[in-house]
Amino acid sequence: MRTQVVILGAGPAGLLLSHLLHKRGIASVILERRSPDYVLGRIRAGVLEHGTVELLDEVGVGARLHAEGVVHSAVEFGLDGHRHRIELEALVGRTVTVYGQTEVTRDLMDAGSRLGLPAIYEANVLALEHVDSDQPVVRYAKDGTVVAIHCDFIAGCDGYHGVSRPAIPSAKLTVYERSYPFGWLGLLADVPPASDALYYASSDRGFALCSMRSRSRSRYYLQCSLDERVDAWPDARFWDELERRVGETVAAHLVRGPALEKSIAPLRSFVAEPLRFGRLFLAGDAAHIVPPTGAKGLNLAASDVYYLSEALAGYYRSRTERELDAYSERALRRVWASVRFSWWMTSQLHRFPDDSEFSRRIQRAELDYLFRSPHAQRVLAENYVGLPI
Ligand code: APR
Ligand code: PHB
Numbered sequence: 352m353r354t355q356v357v358i359l360g361a362g363p364a365g366l367l368l369s370h371l372l373h374k375r376g377i378a379s380v381i382l383e384r385r386s387p388d389y390v391l392g393r394i395r396a397g398v399l400e401h402g403t404v405e406l407l408d409e410v411g412v413g414a415r416l417h418a419e420g421v422v423h424s425a426v427e428f429g430l431d432g433h434r435h436r437i438e439l440e441a442l443v444g445r446t447v448t449v450y451g452q453t454e455v456t457r458d459l460m461d462a463g464s465r466l467g468l469p470a471i472y473e474a475n476v477l478a479l480e481h482v483d484s485d486q487p488v489v490r491y492a493k494d495g496t497v498v499a500i501h502c503d504f505i506a507g508c509d510g511y512h513g514v515s516r517p518a519i520p521s522a523k524l525t526v527y528e529r530s531y532p533f534g535w536l537g538l539l540a541d542v543p544p545a546s547d548a549l550y551y552a553s554s555d556r557g558f559a560l561c562s563m564r565s566r567s568r569s570r571y572y573l574q575c576s577l578d579e580r581v582d583a584w585p586d587a588r589f590w591d592e593l594e595r596r597v598g599e600t601v602a603a604h605l606v607r608g609p610a611l612e613k614s615i616a617p618l619r620s621f622v623a624e625p626l627r628f629g630r631l632f633l634a635g636d637a638a639h640i641v642p643p644t645g646a647k648g649l650n651l652a653a654s655d656v657y658y659l660s661e662a663l664a665g666y667y668r669s670r671t672e673r674e675l676d677a678y679s680e681r682a683l684r685r686v687w688a689s690v691r692f693s694w695w696m697t698s699q700l701h702r703f704p705d706d707s708e709f710s711r712r713i714q715r716a717e718l719d720y721l722f723r724s725p726h727a728q729r730v731l732a733e734n735y736v737g738l739p740i
Pocket of ligand 2: 395396397398549560562563564570643644645646
């Protein structure tokens, strides 16, 4: 088998890349270890930056997103129960759209099958060979048989636990990492959201987030310690704790309901550089992780694959590697901007186990400044809606 680009992974990064390449006349094959249903069963965030919506429109998968997604022109922050609304659209002329990552994935998969874009599921990539030559080979196992695909390029969109990043010799890769000393306990329920805007709440009991998937489905999170276990959190305990952290005005609108899903995720920042080794390019979670506080993970996956599709198109147009050479630096510039913003949001809103009273006062002063200063609000809004791609 032979194709121009082998894409590892059918998460948002791999799927969107296959569409962007198709639009640019480049053939690709996606190899995904799991089944489509498994991929669609993963619960992830769902805040789309303006630029991500534009990219989904560009590849013609925006129809359901515009019909069912909820456009948010503001976001709310809370400090000890006091609410402050930040008018994103009034401040920077842009909005975000709340539409679950699962739905984005489904739309990309469905449109891909309609267009006949090749995607092989339950295909476990075992090895990447001759990556630093111009004839790389990808070997995968499916139904007990090992198959080789020859290609010009490999796009490593196989997430944090994939095989592409480890295929790069460690001497050629630098890793930057920060783990945060807490996690998020998330709960999904079919109840109307407590607030019409996303609400990020800092309290002395820890951080809480009120989010949503639609007007009838809510997603809530509580900061928790890393050794917390989901089964120690029956629904009633979760709702009680959420009420305490969000403050009275939001708590008055909380509607309780049975959890459809409950899980704990650790928070970390991670970047591997550069995003290229020979003919292998990293994109999305394979290259970087951000804590969910800024909702940037999916959006960074989208901007990475946009830059990569442009760089590959440049190669096939000119047969020079100039644009391929620039991919890593171009993508990383935007990655680090979002890593910084997500780190800032995380640092300002959470309680840290070793917090001194001094650092808590600094956090409060920072949030107080944000609530009072239109300049600080504009900085937040510009980052929250997404820096230009
Ligand atoms: N062979 C084939 N597929 C693989 C392999 C392998 N050896 N290893 C991993 N994969 C697949 C996974 O099964 C997964 O479906 O790669 C895919 C990677 O998808 P994601 O983890 O969703 O990563 P990405 O597409 O970069 O999306 C980033 O996901 O985690 C969130 O916050 C993140 O929203 C962001 C988005
Ligand atoms: C979510 O809805 O899952 C969500 C929203 C905003 C975030 C993180 C997660 O910052």
